Amino acid sequence: MAQMNMIQALNSAMDIMLGRDPNVIVLGEDVGFFGGVFRVTDGLQRKYGAHRVIDTPIAEGGIVASAIGMGVNGLRPVAEIQFADYIYPAYDQIVSELARLRYRSAGEFFAPVTIRTPCGGGIRGGQTHSQSPEGVFAHVSGLKVVMPANPYDAKGLLISSIEDDDPVIFFEPKRIYNGPFDGDPNKPAVPWSTHPKGDVPEGYYTVPIGKCEVVREGSDVTLVTYGTMVHVCEAAAQGMGVDAEIIDVRTMVPLDVDTLVTSVKKTGRCVIAHEATRFGGYGGELSATIQEECFWHLEAPIQRVTGWDTPYPHAFEWEYFPGQARVAMALQSVMEADA
């Protein structure tokens, strides 16, 4: 075991996979010589060479398209999009090509591409360094969508994603790259060494895609969340003294419905929390699924705590970000409801 932050854990995952499989290739803007704007690929090009860890032109569509072509030719590309906010130029290649290649060719062609991209707010990133676009990928048939909330999962899930023969969109909440964040920007930063999930095995291991994790067991209410919001929800529930069962979704697609349903049937109450905007967001899918499966067990309407339906603002960040206070209000509301 070693102490790692999320950056080091992700770096370790790629290091291990580059070492294990000569077909693994890392590519993206600034990932090679420089080691990535967030240092996630630091040292990899030095160790594996410029043919394995490749700097690319600033062209997201070209990055994903060339990764698809490489995948078709037997490589296992791990492409980086510098910010999730800049993934849209590649949206056609991801949705029309990467996601559908196996289907449209009846299994004759596929491209085992992993697309890593830093996402989420809480860093004064404004409109184009804060977005959480997981919902627009979860809606696409043929993609797996993953978002870890701690270093241990980040490494294990990234190794699983790279090994997976299906395309994976791998979101990395950049607010928690260096330490967990409970939503209070006025508190001093906390490093991952203070958190049990900052203990990461140095060698190879996997965390399965398609499995939620019950982060905290509880009996009063189920809090379904992922990414940075896992830590915000933990702090909010603790602050209120509510015995909440907190579930880190970890994989948006395919969704582990059983874990969610088992929990909500037990607690009878559910709050869903994510940073992304509400309308058409992934929380709507979670809410609908739980309502369909748990209707007779629900003692209160399901609540969603999300970003507002606005572009992500710079000056109003802490009015926008769904922090502890907003989670607490939703928890109070479902706890007070009387079926």
Next chain:
Amino acid sequence: MRPSRLHIPKYHAGPGETPDFSYLELSPAGAVARPDINTRVRDMNGLAFQLVRVLDDDHEAVGPWNPHLEPADLQVGLRHMVLTRAFDDRMQRMQRSGKITFYMRSLGEEAISVSQGMALRPTDMLFPAYRQQGLYMVRGRPVVDLMCQLLSNTRDMCKGRQLPVMYHWRDGNIFSISGNLTTQFPQAVGWAMAAAIKGTDDIAATWIGEGSSAEADFHHAMLFASVYEAPVILNVVNNQWAISTFQGFAGGEHRSFAARGPGFGMAGLRVDGNDFLAVHAVTQWAAERARTGHGPTIIEHVTYRGAAHSTSDDPSRYRPKDDYERWPLGDPVERLKDHLIALGEWSQERHAALVKEMEEHVLASWKEAVTYGTLTESPRLDPHLMFEDVFKEMPEHLKKQDEQLRDERKRG
């Protein structure tokens, strides 16, 4: 002072008008120099503005680009082209009679796919658009297999999931065709980058129309191919038309599409797309460059879309009826036929017999194909194939939807 004005590209002629192809910059056969394959890009920019032609007006092969193919190879090429045309004609009629929902012919463009297919190795990976059916003829896929795809029947390679014409062939190294234009262009570059990373001498070739060169993926492909000197041939089939839109609207009015090559630091060639020998020669040249580490080439094939864009299109609404007859570069099948006759290696009688043989072969193949079902007549594909291959293994939510459909069908 004159105010600025918005320039709207001009059509060469509209319906009812006399076609005027004087906008084409043509070079006489044999007139364009053939540089060594290791020539630096900056020393051969002129290639992008000339037109490589081998067959002259007397049907002789002339000049430095003459590939000196054996008559037997030319006869094979002619056979593939005649088969492609016979296949297209029959499929067009089958669409008109309602047996298939949609079709796209390659009339007038057969030399490009057939000659290029023959100039490449079977292990080279091909990323076609939807109008390169000749590649399948060259690589030997039985036309009955293509017909089954068009019919979405029980032998459909796409298992009923794709529109007609969107073929693929893993074993033949022909990539899956997508409806989204130009996406395959940068994918082919990625495939070629992988070939170079792995150190093989296989190359990739890819095709788009000139209209599709307007897509951002064209730029991505050119840029990545140039930056990494990827072993790839990027083909732009300039058939003058993107559905109803004349090539000027794709940026062809002021400069050739081949000239975009030098702009990216890449070799760019312009070739007579209806000249089987010229197409073969430039493909061989570009393939050798790619295979020996001299980088990518963009080839603009100057040709003409002889037929409607698709079975859903009526070209008489936007272009002269006699456009194709007046096209100055003629018909690729006729030109190769005349060349073989001039060589004393072919005759009108043998040609007529070949056409008849291919038509009969296509008809017999069609009769076989429909025994595997049609879109509406049994045997039909199992609808549950709809849920497979979305992912490698079917996830729970799809299993559930599959079950729901089974239940619906039981009740219904």
